[in-house]
Amino acid sequence: METSTQAAAADATDDAGGTGTSGEPGTAGPGAVTDAGVGTDAGAGAGAGAGAGVVAGEPPVRAPAPPSSLSPSRAGDFMQCPLLYRFRVIDRLPEKPSEAATRGTLVHAVLERLFDAPAAERTAPRAKALVPGQWDRLRQARPELVELFADDADGERAARWLAEAERLVERWFTLEDPTRLEPAERELFVEAELDSGLRLRGIIDRVDVAPTGEVRIVDYKTGKAPRPEYAEGALFQMKFYALVVWRLKRVVPRRLQLVYLGSGDVLTYDPVMADLERVERKLLALWEAIRLATETGEWRPRPTKLCGWCDHRGRCPEFGGTPPPYPLPVGGTEPQVPAQVQGTMGRD
Ligand code: SF4
Numbered sequence: 163m164e165t166s167t168q169a170a171a172a173d174a175t176d177d178a179g180g181t182g183t184s185g186e187p188g189t190a191g192p193g194a195v196t197d198a199g200v201g202t203d204a205g206a207g208a209g210a211g212a213g214a215g216v217v218a219g220e221p222p223v224r225a226p227a228p229p230s231s232l233s234p235s236r237a238g239d240f241m242q243c244p245l246l247y248r249f250r251v252i253d254r255l256p257e258k259p260s261e262a263a264t265r266g267t268l269v270h271a272v273l274e275r276l277f278d279a280p281a282a283e284r285t286a287p288r289a290k291a292l293v294p295g296q297w298d299r300l301r302q303a304r305p306e307l308v309e310l311f312a313d314d315a316d317g318e319r320a321a322r323w324l325a326e327a328e329r330l331v332e333r334w335f336t337l338e339d340p341t342r343l344e345p346a347e348r349e350l351f352v353e354a355e356l357d358s359g360l361r362l363r364g365i366i367d368r369v370d371v372a373p374t375g376e377v378r379i380v381d382y383k384t385g386k387a388p389r390p391e392y393a394e395g396a397l398f399q400m401k402f403y404a405l406v407v408w409r410l411k412r413v414v415p416r417r418l419q420l421v422y423l424g425s426g427d428v429l430t431y432d433p434v435m436a437d438l439e440r441v442e443r444k445l446l447a448l449w450e451a452i453r454l455a456t457e458t459g460e461w462r463p464r465p466t467k468l469c470g471w472c473d474h475r476g477r478c479p480e481f482g483g484t485p486p487p488y489p490l491p492v493g494g495t496e497p498q499v500p501a502q503v504q505g506t507m508g509r510d
Contacts, residue, residue, distance in 0.1 A: 224254050226489035228456050231353070231361035232449060234399035240452055242468060245485070247452070248461035249474045253486060257473040259307050261323055264300070266384040269330050269423065270367065271296040273382055274348045276340060284340035289331045293324065330384050330423040337421055337428055346371040354409035356442065360449045362406050364399075369407075376416035379403050383420055387427035396420060397431050401441045404433050414438060459492040461485075 229236070229251050240247040249255045272292045276284050301307050311320040334340075347369035355361050368380040379400060388396045400418035408414050420429040455461050465480045477483040 226253055228252070228490060229452060231363050232445060232452075233362070233364045234402040235364075237402065237445065237448055238398070240448060242466065243464040243472075244451075244455055245461045245463040245478060246472060246474065248455070249477070249485075252456070252461075253489060255474065255477075255486075259304070259310055260471075261310060262384070264307060264310060265323060265327050265330070268293065268297055268300055268327050269384050270349075270382055271300065272327075272331050273334060274367075277343075277345055277348060281341045281344070286332050286335045289334070290328045293328050293331060297324065297327075333423050333426055334382070334421065336426060337423075343370065345369060346377075352403065352406045352410065354406045356409065356446070358446055358449075360446065362402065362409075362445065364403060364406065366403050366407075372416075375413075377407065377411075377413060378417040378419060379407065379415050380419045380421060383422045384424055385422065386425035387420075387422040387429055393429060396429060398441070400431065401433060401437055402445070405438045405441050405445075408435075408438050456490065457493060459488040459490065 236247060236251055239250055250257075272289055275292055275296060276289050279288060311317075311323075314320050345368045347366065350366045350369055351363070352366060353361060353363040366379055367382050370378040370380060372378070381400060381403075397418060397420070400420060404415045404418055414433060414435055416432060418431045418433060422429065463478055463480045469475060469478075469480065472478070475481040475483065477485050479485070
């Protein structure tokens with residue numbers, strides 16, 4: 163397994179822009195886009211937050227380019243709305259940082275850093291005390307975050323935001339006991355190439371390995387747990403990671419665990435090989451649809467209630483806008499999006 167653990171690694175993925183787990187069914191809204199992972203979205207840095215590394219109103223940091231790999235966040239983007247995927251992955255348009263996504267990044271950073279301390283010292287007060295310092299570090303790393311509270315002259319909104327981050331950190335202690343955990347990995351960047359050549363990549367918040375060798379993959383969410391009917395969608399990201407780990411280590415993770423700090427819930431799933439094979443088939447179909455859209459330049463908007471949080475409404479035809487000229491060469495035929503990759507993630 164590749165073990166580069168830094169957000170920088172994630173930034174090298176196709177995750178430019180966007181917000182990690184945006185568009186999770188059942189968690190629509192700002193809270194739904196908070197878990198890009200500190201390493202990201204995909205948390206601090208990585209995946210963390212909308213538009214990481216870019217500044218609203220300024221040109222894209224990187225030149226447009228065809229997609230070369232797939233992450234859970236971007237797979238989710240395409241399933242939510244192909245045009246959104248294009249704006250984020252092909253055009254690499256900047257997005258404004260959001261309070262929710264940034265708070266998610268901050269909380270991820272605190273939970274990761276807490277494990278630097280000896281087990282007995284991983285207490286809630288210590289974790290809370292890490293929040294201001296990690297917030298300072300985050301602002302230094304991402305100067306564009308200054309715009310989040312630019313209009314907050316008296317600092318009240320920023321204080322409430324920070325207090326909510328502290329509450330989320332404290333809630334974690336009601337769900338897990340870090341004094342009894344020794345993670346094998348934190349903010350683990352993983353990448354695997356399937357037989358088809360498709361590269362899958364992402365950042366796993368935490369990997370626990372039991373003395374027996376059983377692997378547990380853990381992801382923190384600062385939003386609320388989805389309703390039961392949407393749980394499958396929430397597990398898509400985890401099965402994606404499980405597939406990558408399986409491909410790298412030839413071991414099917416014993417457990418996938420989503421820790422929802424917003425609502426104080428823990429969602430677990432014990433995958434079997436058939437689950438991962440199903441996810442692989444779904445991702446291959448998805449990648450084929452992305453390849454066709456890339457070739458033809460046909461990226462159709464798919465309006466949903468999540469459009470309310472889309473930074474690109476002003477250039478979206480569904481809202482009277484006009485997309486920028488497609489920046490890649492066009493040829494081929496109309497894309498035929500397989501039925502199994504339409505709609506929300508998780509219907510595998
Ligand atoms: S506003 Fe909605 S339909 Fe338009 S690009 Fe954004 S998510 Fe897609």
